Amino acid sequence: MSAHTTHSTVGHAVVTGASSGIGEATARALSARGYALTLVARRTELLDALRASLSTPSQVFARDLSDSDAAADFLPAAEGAFGPVDVLVNNAGVQYLGEFATFDPARGEQLLRLNLFTPLRLTRAVLPGMVARGRGAIVDIASLAAIAPTPYMTYYNASKAGLAAASESLRAEVAGAGVHVVTVYPGPVDTPMGQAGYAAYGDSIAVRATPMGTTDVMAQQIIQALDDRVDRIIYPKAYWSARWFPGVTRWFLDRFTPRPAAK
16 A cells, blocks of 8 residues: 555545556546545556656555455555545456356456445445435446346447446435435446456457447546436436337347357
């Protein structure tokens, strides 16, 4: 863990999976808004580089969050340095593609721990304090796969559908306590994980025709949702049709999703 403390802040935000992609962009956007940042991911060197580039106090915790039993262990030290958590961004996750009949169950269950169990553990750890203070925000980075499950991603679909369902239900449960829950449904976004997914499917018309967003726009939409108390984000906007027309979306995905390239 490392930290720097240079000036006053508007609050304390925790971002998991902060070393790259949506997590990194969201951390930068929160820092620009004046939040002190707790950055959590596995890759210490990337976290340290991000911390050094931020304008607000920040600290890093290198953790393998697939160990859901120990996922919240960093919180006492994080809150000791920067105070209670005001914003929790549950972003850490992994995506694996492959045919379910031959997929390694242990690998799939590790994905479930990271993508679903750990966000629930972290939320459970910070939520009582938020309720007691009458304020706070939880941002759950689910996936469009929660709305439109895609073939060859069975474990990933299950994890993101579970996170989205938990997030959507928790919103109503805690709204009266002043806690704001945002459920985020990213479609394809230009991140290392997104690019790896495209590479696994190989070159196809379906892949080339898929709209792709950017991490900076995604992060700004998250900030706007926090400001305006928006309940959910679907990005890029082209994918709102998946929410309103799930049957049509299901038909297209079932018929036109390419088989992942053999490894």
